[in-house]
Amino acid sequence: MPVPSPTTTAGDQGATSAAFKRRFKWRLLAVLTGGMFLDGYILGIIGPVTGTMSADLGISTLWEGMIAAGALLGILFGSPLGGWAGDKFGRKPLFLADMGVFVLASAAQFFVDSAWQLFIVRLLMGVAIGVEYSVGWPLLSEFAPARLRGRLMGLTLVAWYVGFMLAFLVGHVLNDATDLSWQVILGSSTVIAGILFVGRIGLPESPRWLWNQGRRDEALGVAHRYMENYEDMADVEHEDVRKGSFGMLFSPQYWRATLFTSVFWFCAVTPYFAIATFADSVLHKYGLGGGLAGGVALSGLAVVAVVLTVLLIDKVGRRVLTVPPQWLCTALLAAIGLWVGAPPIVVLVLFLSFSFFTAIYGTLSSIYPAEVFPTEVRGIGIGFAAAISRVGAALGTFLLPWSMNNLGTAVTMLIAAGIAGVGAAVSQWLAPETKGKSLTETAASFSH
Numbered sequence: 001m002p003v004p005s006p007t008t009t010a011g012d013q014g015a016t017s018a019a020f021k022r023r024f025k026w027r028l029l030a031v032l033t034g035g036m037f038l039d040g041y042i043l044g045i046i047g048p049v050t051g052t053m054s055a056d057l058g059i060s061t062l063w064e065g066m067i068a069a070g071a072l073l074g075i076l077f078g079s080p081l082g083g084w085a086g087d088k089f090g091r092k093p094l095f096l097a098d099m100g101v102f103v104l105a106s107a108a109q110f111f112v113d114s115a116w117q118l119f120i121v122r123l124l125m126g127v128a129i130g131v132e133y134s135v136g137w138p139l140l141s142e143f144a145p146a147r148l149r150g151r152l153m154g155l156t157l158v159a160w161y162v163g164f165m166l167a168f169l170v171g172h173v174l175n176d177a178t179d180l181s182w183q184v185i186l187g188s189s190t191v192i193a194g195i196l197f198v199g200r201i202g203l204p205e206s207p208r209w210l211w212n213q214g215r216r217d218e219a220l221g222v223a224h225r226y227m228e229n230y231e232d233m234a235d236v237e238h239e240d241v242r243k244g245s246f247g248m249l250f251s252p253q254y255w256r257a258t259l260f261t262s263v264f265w266f267c268a269v270t271p272y273f274a275i276a277t278f279a280d281s282v283l284h285k286y287g288l289g290g291g292l293a294g295g296v297a298l299s300g301l302a303v304v305a306v307v308l309t310v311l312l313i314d315k316v317g318r319r320v321l322t323v324p325p326q327w328l329c330t331a332l333l334a335a336i337g338l339w340v341g342a343p344p345i346v347v348l349v350l351f352l353s354f355s356f357f358t359a360i361y362g363t364l365s366s367i368y369p370a371e372v373f374p375t376e377v378r379g380i381g382i383g384f385a386a387a388i389s390r391v392g393a394a395l396g397t398f399l400l401p402w403s404m405n406n407l408g409t410a411v412t413m414l415i416a417a418g419i420a421g422v423g424a425a426v427s428q429w430l431a432p433e434t435k436g437k438s439l440t441e442t443a444a445s446f447s448h
Helices: 010-016 018-044 046-057 061-089 091-111 115-143 149-177 182-187 189-200 207-212 216-226 230-236 246-250 255-277 279-285 291-316 323-338 344-366 368-372 375-406 409-430 439-446
Strands: none
Touching: 018 046, 018 061, 018 091, 018 115, 018 149, 018 189, 018 216, 046 061, 046 115, 046 149, 046 182, 061 091, 061 115, 061 375, 091 115, 091 182, 091 189, 115 149, 115 207, 115 368, 115 375, 149 182, 149 291, 149 344, 182 189, 207 216, 207 230, 207 375, 216 230, 246 255, 246 375, 255 323, 255 344, 255 368, 255 375, 255 409, 291 344, 323 344, 323 409, 344 368, 368 375, 368 439, 375 409
16 A cells, blocks of 8 residues: 655545545446446437337438437547547546536437437537547546556446447337337436436546646645555656647657557447447348347347456457457458358357457457557547547448448448458557556557
8 A cells, every 4th residue: 555645644544545545446437337338328229219209200211310320420529529628628527517418418308309309419418428438538547557447448338338238128118118208218318317427526637637737736646545556656757747739649659549549449330330220120131030139139249248358358468359359350241241141040140249249349449549648638539539430330320221221231241341351450550468557658559
């Protein structure tokens, strides 16, 4: 246990005990994973009510795609905006404000009565989630012990997949077994968001951000009060005191980090979002039952894969869980596209295998961005990579129904395979090994 700083009084000792620090760590993890749960929830809940919603509003498939992609487009704008603001004004105020915006936008879903209103509301919810990505992940990575950082960061993806799966389940049950309107089903996320907003009140500022701003006494005070390991506290003092900028992402020092995180994340989520969001229609195209069982099976396997990744990541490292699974998913999607007339059971096994292995390397999309950027651009770096990834996710979600109807299922799956293959190649080239390293060391991975 670290020795108390000279400025620590006897009355402060209880507030800096090991038990106090553990409680803080789990509180921070809970309110951050809750944000990721909400992201998965709002994206998963739209699928089961699409039919009812479309019939009630009398909307076209174009509007269906726009509404489904609305939250993803919001993340596209919110993540770089939140990253810039978080690097400039601090993680703490943005972490609370984004959930406040989410509460208001989510509650507005109870009252929408047109396609354009629902699109705008879900766009705003996406903006709030985008800020969550670019502020929450830096905050957690900057407090997490180096030896557990991969595991703790990975838990946020467990929450995302659980939220997506639970929303799919809740949406189907409430839509099929109750008389609740689709507005109420969509608005169910408001309750969760309200709890998270209250839980975030009073959280501290990141010590690394404080040090980077030249506020060294505050940084050391926060580090001593909340961080568990002496080595992690000492690493805070290795931070540079300099201002970051958007242009730094493309500088000779950091362009590799920007290229890797953006392309890797884009190629990881684009096929998955498209297939998982419209699991019903995709499975039906291949003569499978789809419905509740198929969608839950796809998401359930993803949850198992993420949990397995979380258990292994700080033991086996990042690269082995990043590169090989991407090549495997490329092969699985190509097999689905090329094997025209394959038996339905074979297609189902291939889809389930894809869902499992894509979730393994998808977990790294919540870890790598927070590790490879330095503190001065960690927020904007994550925000930019998240924005690029959501371009892919939104395009996949928006274009998949059109592609299935106009290009056919085989061509659609081959396009998805090509995207996965690009991600595999870039990761083979650039993915670093950051297991057990301090944030100062991980940020130096691409500093040439």
